[in-house]
Amino acid sequence: MVLSSNETQQPEQKKQNPLVVVGLILIIVVCVAFMITRLMPKKYPRPIMNYVCENCDARFRAEYQTPPIKCPECEEKKAVRVIKYQCKKCKHIFERRIRSMDDEMAMGMLKCPKCGSDMLMHMPEVPAEEDK
């Protein structure tokens, strides 16, 4: 390659920009795909979460899954995850239902419905029973 200082402002350089953008998007897509596979460990057991069926109101525990999931009672795919929180500030305890991935994303911005504090802590799941 010969560099000539007088011809650095050629319009050809602009042609590269869309390619760079496409390349960046590809890299981001690959990174996201990689992270998603990393976030789904196959060998480790998934955490057990609480679920409630919005069809028959049955409560049960199941492995971590993206809701809605199938209810063992009525077999409808209407069970959503339930998480209990306690506000560290006013000690208010409230429950949050997660119906979709979007709800899950929104959990990070959750605030206490009583005092508006975001100092929340997870309440322990239903007291852990000994596995038989």
Ligand SMILES: [Zn+2]
């Ligand atoms: Zn049900």
Ligand SMILES: [Zn+2]
């Ligand atoms: Zn509060």
